[in-house]
Amino acid sequence: MDEKVKAIARPAASRSLREAIGQARIEEAERISESADWRDSEIARLEILKVELEDVFAQVPQSDDRFELVLVPSRPARLWIDLFTYAVVGDGDGDYLLVRSSDAGRRTLFSSASAAAMADRITRYMAHEIVRRERQEAALLEPIVRPDYQYQDEPEEGGPRVGLIVAAFLIGILAGAGGLLAAVWLSIP
Numbered sequence: 001m002d003e004k005v006k007a008i009a010r011p012a013a014s015r016s017l018r019e020a021i022g023q024a025r026i027e028e029a030e031r032i033s034e035s036a037d038w039r040d041s042e043i044a045r046l047e048i049l050k051v052e053l054e055d056v057f058a059q060v061p062q063s064d065d066r067f068e069l070v071l072v073p074s075r076p077a078r079l080w081i082d083l084f085t086y087a088v089v090g091d092g093d094g095d096y097l098l099v100r101s102s103d104a105g106r107r108t109l110f111s112s113a114s115a116a117a118m119a120d121r122i123t124r125y126m127a128h129e130i131v132r133r134e135r136q137e138a139a140l141l142e143p144i145v146r147p148d149y150q151y152q153d154e155p156e157e158g159g160p161r162v163g164l165i166v167a168a169f170l171i172g173i174l175a176g177a178g179g180l181l182a183a184v185w186l187s188i189p
Contacts, residue, residue: 039077042089045115046071046079049087049096052119056126064133067126081122082129085109098122 079087096118098110110121
């Protein structure tokens with residue numbers, strides 16, 4: 001029976017570890033080449049988006065330091081808009097993604113295959129953030145209006161409430177002294 005199996009199986013001479021290692025190296029080089037090509041493409045696409053946004057970032061008020069257009073060639077490459085928001089090229093379809101990071105995790109705000117559409121969306125995002133901050137600053141600058149009234153039950157000046165506090169203090173001192181005398185009296189044999 002072993003003779004039949006050996007006759008059917010390929011001879012050992014056709015199997016070579018050296019050839020298999022060579023083939024594995026070729027496959028890995030192709031995979032690395034594809035990965036490098038994808039990475040170059042990803043960075044090039046983000047550079048196109050950056051060029052589209054440069055005029056918008058030039059219009060940001062000098063006093064607003066939240067926005068900065070920075071392309072970081074990390075993995076994945078990111079085009080940072082502000083401290084929490086960035087654009088990235090999606091892995092599967094190659095679309096632009098506008099992503100916002102927060103304590104709750106990352107959230108995709110917008111996705112588009114077009115650099116122009118993504119630049120428009122980022123411009124609107126920045127405008128909304130500027131208006132939101134203006135509204136917050138205006139709320140902080142508004143004077144706090146407190147009504148000028150008195151409760152009817154409250155006395156105008158120190159009146160009987162001060163007397164009540166002094167009486168409670170004196171009663172506390174007398175009770176403490178009485179307790180101390182009682183303890184001393186009971187501890188004498």
